[in-house]
Amino acid sequence: MTPSRPDEIARALRDDILRGRYAPGERLPSERDLATTTGANRSSVREALVKLEQLRLIEIRRGGGARVRPLDRASLDVLVHLLELEDPPDLVLVEQWLDVHELVVTGAVRLAVERADEQQIGDARLLLARIANGHLSSAEILGVMDELAELISLASRNLVLRMVRNALRALFDQRFPERRELQFSPRALAEIAGAVDRALVERDALAAEEGVRRLMRAGRERLVKSVGASGALPR
């Protein structure tokens, strides 16, 4: 799928903004200027600017022009582009992402344990059993853990929370689409999964939260390493 003309233009402008080549408050070239410099039609340029405005990267005012906004006021959706900016990716940003993801999922666990119905508890226990039995490849484990996180955010019965997690997850998947091969310690995993399982049965929110946190941290270091070495983007 070849990117559309507006996408190309939007991407170029976006990268310039994210790289700080336009300071906050600074004015972008006019639509007509951008049209001539990019060789595209003004409609296409306009569409690109609308996208950037939707990302809250710029503010467009009739007669005024398009001005760059402060980065931290932008939409969460720019994060994926921030991650795409460097190759290999900015590991600091990846670490920050992992911290927030952990925060959100463990927060969801607290709510989920209290609110989940029996069906959901059962589903979660099945997933945990698959992790515990030790016969999965590391890629499969990651998949199961992802399913588990999905189930948790669903059971938390909090749409806002679910959307935040989905946004974070989509962000990561978009940037690192390949399945990764990591090495987990089967014994440690089985132990943690068992602890989470017990917490679920007893509906012990704090224990479940702690267990899920340990689960998420189990493969974290290697994940960061793998991501950092991943090299070329599959564009």
Add this chain to the structure above:
Amino acid sequence: MTPSRPDEIARALRDDILRGRYAPGERLPSERDLATTTGANRSSVREALVKLEQLRLIEIRRGGGARVRPLDRASLDVLVHLLELEDPPDLVLVEQWLDVHELVVTGAVRLAVERADEQQIGDARLLLARIANGHLSSAEILGVMDELAELISLASRNLVLRMVRNALRALFDQRFPERRELQFSPRALAEIAGAVDRALVERDALAAEEGVRRLMRAGRERLVKSVGASGALPR
């Protein structure tokens, strides 16, 4: 500021989608059809659709048409429109928002206490002192607490976290722009602020987290009530 033509169209379509008048996977009318039914030009319709696509509410395929996507896969940015959908607002959604906001800010506190420099600790203590001294109106208290949350997310040195919080905050401000009048118990507030202050001095992350949580919950119940009764939207 009168909304632009594309904004009107986008809003109408968005509301229809959020209200479930289009099921996920269903196809929207063609750009040309929408143009005739709305009385606008196809360019304006197109711009509206681009915005919805950017919100990940729809997926546009060349030759294919625009199809509705599942709501929980959409951008966090649709939440503000979800909140705007009802008046008075959906209190369940407001509660969910408050839960997530609390989660994010308290999570930020943990990081912030460890990473803040002396300057930031000092600034935070000044804000806490203003809360504690009891001579502020409730609106001012809310303002100070917001500054405090801002400072915390800054000190957490986590851009992802900061953007999530800013997104949540912008969402709330956009929906409830009026300053609210709440009643806090000065004594309780002073006590909590003092606890947080001590935690900051001792760099005790857990105590700070707990204190900030209590601070955020102090006015919560009344905030929900006030928001629920707020009535007309200042559109």
Add this chain to the structure above:
DNA sequence: TCCTACGATTGGTCGGACCAGTCTACGGGA
């Protein structure tokens, strides 16, 4: 020196044209 007013610049909307994928329904072949 300050302010006003006008003209240039910029975004907003329109209409139409043509290209490039996608979808569908018709008709031919098995």
Add this chain to the structure above:
DNA sequence: TCCCGTAGACTGGTCCGACCAATCGTAGGA
């Protein structure tokens, strides 16, 4: 009768040019 390929209708993508409306900058006047 059923399946399948294809032609044509349909849909989004891009371009062009025109005009309106808000803003901005500056030259000229008070």
